[in-house]
Amino acid sequence: MSQGRRRPLAAVSLLVTVVSVVAACTNAPPPPLVERPTPPPPTTTAPPTQPMPVEVVVGVDELEGGFNPHTLADLSPTSSALASLMLPSVHRPGPDGRLQLDTTLMESAEVVPDREKFTVRYRIRREANxxxxxxxxAEDFVxxxxxxxxxxxxxxxAGYQLIDDVASRQGGKTVDVTFATPYPGWQTLFTNLLPAHLLRDAPRGWSTVLDDGYPASGGPFAIRQVDLDRGEIVLERNDRYWGPPARSDRIVLRAIDKARQVEALRSGDSHLAVFGADTGTMQALRDLGDSVxxxxxxxxxxxEVLVRPDSRALADVQARQAVLAALDRPALIEAGTGGGPAEQLQSHAQVLAPSEPGYVPTEPAGAFPAGPDPARVSAxxxxxxxxxxxxxxxxxxxPLNLVIAAPFERESYIRVAEEAARQLREQGIQATVVTPTGDQLFGEMLAANPKSGDSGGAASVDMAIAPRPAGGDPAATMATAYGCPATSSDGEQPFPHNAAGFCDELLQPTIDAALTGQVPFAEASAVVEPVLWRAGVALPLYQQAQVMALGPEVEGVEPGHGLAGPFSTAARWLGTYADNDGY
Known part of the structure; x- marks a missing residue:
């Protein structure tokens, strides 16, 4: 019997839908159940009175816990996929890659004229639940x-730190957001909204509250089961979704190794696969011919490789530049990508990713030779x-002894860290790799105040392998990644430090001017990026990328607009009848 998509799914459900709390807060009845769409003609005979569910089985990389799309620790293909399927957003990329209003969720979102402060009014559709x-x-915005x-x-x-207030009107379906200063990038905000009524008072903190999934969905699918040990997540059509119903009854995300990905596509046990293939796997996929x-x-x-200036060992810019001169950048990229699709997206800029509009290399000519430069390291x-x-x-x-951190949940990051440590040791620089959890690394160690003197804080990590987000407002990306820590407009709340441990008071006015639109991003970037390269703060390596391998038995799959990814189109996927209705 096939061990792939025709096998019954029997994992224990880990998530429970919460209803009673909400019912006590509103007199409005729940939205009506949507009608189930007519499934496609079966490829095998199905019972006439109770047709089998229509499913799409997707082969993916290893499924790991942590599904918060807003944290660096959980910035993964899994969290991106699930957010696309279940979390509502005010704006989404359109066919040209530019953000456009998601009219399934929103009636409108527009700047309110003639206000003392810059204000945006959001009107949410009454039926959106x-x-x-x-x-x-409004509580979800707050x-x-x-x-x-x-x-x-x-x-x-950075963009959220410019907001002074979020006010609810008209029973929470109108939201007025007031900013301390004008913010031209406001359309990038309030993406992947979370169910505040279920998370606000959750016993676990922000960093772990979504470790097991989402307790409610605001999209076309909802979680049925999560079985990370088995490597499987089952999603089913959200019949309370007020928008167009999903064409398939369920989507199964199944984590299997690279060789089995190819075999599952060949046998038809997977309808499609979205994963990080290496050179050998790419060739095996090509050998499948026109069938995929x-x-x-x-x-x-x-x-990127963060070389942190708040480290005691690397406080001197010459020490940081020596570390960069000791690294073999192509070998680091090979370690991280395995020669897969991401190798073609090598990064040579400090803010924009290679596939983003407006990307141009900003790296100074000759700054990084083909390999290590021992003479420069010594000098x-x-x-x-x-x-x-x-x-x-x-x-x-x-001795010069550096600690390089990489989150233990990210195998490719660890490979890069270990290769960097090996290269440094070859140049006489001692290096040790540590692998804290992503929450510990990004939420505690890299975010600590470098002047606090806390043991285990920022000073204990000299270098880190980390992601730099892409696809949002580039000025906000620059401010979040390299800006000095700000304080709330009332002066009472200090905001966290950036992961790079970098702050240049002379550069900060330019970063702020780009964020508020006083200076165009391209003009500000021309000032900021040369300083970052000279400071030796970060070494960009490559933009992450996956291969999507699409079989013949599924319809409606597209790569997605902008950087939204293929799962943003999942409501239009149409798979085949399952052999069994069980999970």
Whole structure:
């Protein structure tokens, strides 16, 4: 018997839909159940009175816990896929890649004229509800704003930190958002809204509250089961969804190794696969011939090496430049990509990713030769006060010993870290790789105040392999990644430090001017990026990318607009009848 998509699914459900709390808060009845669409003609005979569910089986990379799309720790293909399927957004990329209003959720979103402060008014559709019947409303905007402006390790904080207030009107279906200053990038905000009524008072904190999935859905699908040990997530049509119903009854995400991905596509056990293939796997996919279509899918993140100036060992810019001169960049890229699709998206800019509109390389010519430069390493370290003693660089009787961190959930990041450590040791720089959890690394270690002196804080990590988000407002990306820590407009709440541990007070006015639209991003970038390259703060490597392999038995699959990815089109996917209705 086939062990692929025709096998019954029997994992235990981990998530429960919460209804009673919401029912007590509103007199409005839950939205009516939508009618089930007519399934496609079966490829095998189905019972005439109870047809089998129509399903799409998707082969994916390893499924890992942590589904919060707003945190660096959870910035993964899994969280992106599930967010596309279940979380509502005010704006989404259109066919030309530019953001456009999602009219399934919104009636309108527009700047209010003649206000003392820059204000945007959002009108949410009356019928827009979470899958437990609670309305999608102002409280969801408030919750996301409060978390993203103040929590450490979030992916795009700068725009939310400009907001002064989020006010509810008309029963929560109209939201007025007031900014401290004009913000031209406001359309990038309030993407992937979360169900505040279920998360706001959750016993676990922000960093772990979505470790097991979403407790309610505001999209065409909802989680039926999560079985990470088995490597399977089952999604079913959200029959409370007020928009056009999904064409298929369920989607099964199945994590299998690269060789089995190819075999599952060949046998038809997977309808499609979206995963990080290496060189050998890409060739095996090509050998399948015309039966499988291959598309490269860029992801909204660039992998980079952070060389942190708030590290005691790397406070001197010459020491940081020496570390960069010791690295073999092509070998780091090979370690991270395995020669797969991402290798073709090598990054040579500090803010924009290679597939983003407006991307141009900003890296100074000759800054990074084809391989390590031992002579430059020696010259820079000697100027920084080090001397070579045997195979080790020493200063003040202590060896130059660097700690490189990579989140243990991300295998490719760890490979890059280990390769970087090996290269540094070859140049006489001692290096150790540590693998904290993503929550620990991005939410605690890299976000700590470098001047606090807390043990285990920022000073304990000299370098890190980290993602830099892409696809949002580029000025906000620049401010989040490299801006000095700000304070709330009332002066009471200090915001977290950036993961790079970088702050240049002379550069900050230019970063702020780009964020508020006083200076065009391209003009600000021309000032900021040369300083970042000279400071040796970050070494961009490559934009993450996956291959989408599409079999002949599924309809409606597209790569997605902009960096939204193929799962953004999943409501239009049409698969085949399952052999069994069980899970």
């Amino acid at each position: 979470w899958s437990d019947g609670a309305p999608i409303a 919750y996301l704003w409060q978390q993203l402006r103040s929590q450490p390790g979030v992916a795009d904080a 279509q291959l598309v490269t899918v860029p992801r909204p993140a660039t992998v 820079l370290l000697e100027r920084a006060g080090y001397h070579r003693s045997g195979d080790t660089w020493m200063r003040d009787g202590r």
